[in-house]
Amino acid sequence: MAEPLSDRVLRLLLTADPGGLSGQELARRLGVTRSAVWKAVEELREAGYEVESRAGRGYRLHRAWRGLRPPEVEACLATARLGRPVRYLARTGSTNAEADRWAEEGAPEGALVVAEHQDRGRGRRGRSWADLPGRSLLFSLILRPPLPAAAVPPLTYVASAALAEALAAWAPRQSIEIKWPNDVLLGGRKVAGILLEMRAEAQAARHVVLGVGVNVGGAPDDLPEEVRALATTLAAWAAPPPPDRLAVLCGFLQALEPLYDRFVSHGFGAVREAWTRWFRAADRRVRVHTPSGPVEGTAVGLDDAGALLLEAPDGTTRRILAGDLHYATTRAP
Known part of the structure; x- marks a missing residue:
């Protein structure tokens, strides 16, 4: 997929000196006409980029807007x-x-x-x-x-x-x-x-x-x-x-x-x-809706294979490979 000219212009403006780059210099570096540069700058402006145009000094990008290009x-x-x-x-x-x-x-x-x-x-x-x-x-x-x-x-x-x-x-x-x-x-x-x-x-x-x-x-x-x-x-x-x-x-x-x-x-x-360290359900009573039905127990964490471990009321531990976790209303004692 060919890179849009607007992205090529943006790349040069991002690395330009604070004074910016003239339309003539941009056109020379990119091998296009000044008219094509102007159209690319307009595309950037329409996308939300603030590109300043100053007579005799060219284009300068303000960094207030940061996009995802x-x-x-x-x-x-x-x-x-x-x-x-x-x-x-x-x-x-x-x-x-x-x-x-x-x-x-x-x-x-x-x-x-x-x-x-x-x-x-x-x-x-x-x-x-x-x-x-x-x-x-x-x-x-x-x-x-x-x-x-x-x-x-x-x-x-x-x-x-x-x-x-x-x-x-x-x-x-x-x-x-x-x-x-x-x-x-x-x-x-x-x-x-x-x-x-x-x-x-x-x-x-x-x-x-x-x-x-x-x-x-x-x-x-x-x-x-x-x-x-x-x-x-x-x-x-x-x-x-x-x-x-x-x-x-x-x-x-x-x-x-x-x-x-x-x-x-x-x-x-x-x-x-x-x-x-980000799993706040540890030691809490949870219900997991699995493909084979709901399972309740106290959340322990994950094992080395990535299975969720639940401790049942009888003390046994169950491995859950898939499902949706929901918190119970109270913490386990």
Whole structure:
């Protein structure tokens, strides 16, 4: 996919001297006409970027607006490979579907799809994910772990631990909670969800798509009515200045990379503690709705294979591989 001229212009403006760059210089470096540069600058302005045009001095980018276009993502990354290359979409059906197609075409590990809005965003078990265009962070990361397919599912927990750590840059740590299996909460309300999808071949993972949605900006009242009572936004918990989608994205990727490498090399047991520190349900009475019916017990945590452990009233321990966790009304004695 050819890089849009507007992104090429943005990349040069991001690295330009404070005085900016003239239209003539931009045209020379990019091998296009000054008219084409002007049209690209107008596209950036329409997208929300504040590009100042000064007679005789050219164009200068103000950094008050930070978007999610590839040049900005690349500039903020501190990872070795996660987040590169980047594919930006103003609108898509699903970033996971787009990433899956890209992976099938040969995209490398670490390739990233980001979008401003999804028409068909989805979560686990076919549930939908509603976003706030321009304020939600929506992305999918392509990974190619050299693992058997059966060893891949705990990667959801690795990602949720990294996301919780990233959100702690804005929200009080005590307010952040991982709700098994794939949600991150703030003050008991959902602020982010993770969807892991995999293609396998001969019982080995061919590629994994890690989809993440985070309610970054706006107020809880801005969220769709059907989720308002159960969801929140990072902005509602953050001290000024308001959280920045670009910083959340790059913070997540930076937190994920070392955990992912450890997971691939040594298994989930090597990163379980990073997940456990955000699991507030430990020692609480819970009910888990599993595919075979509801199960109740006291939550213990995860084992080395990523199964949820519940202690039954008779003292036995049960391993839960899939389901939805709900808290009971009282703590276990």
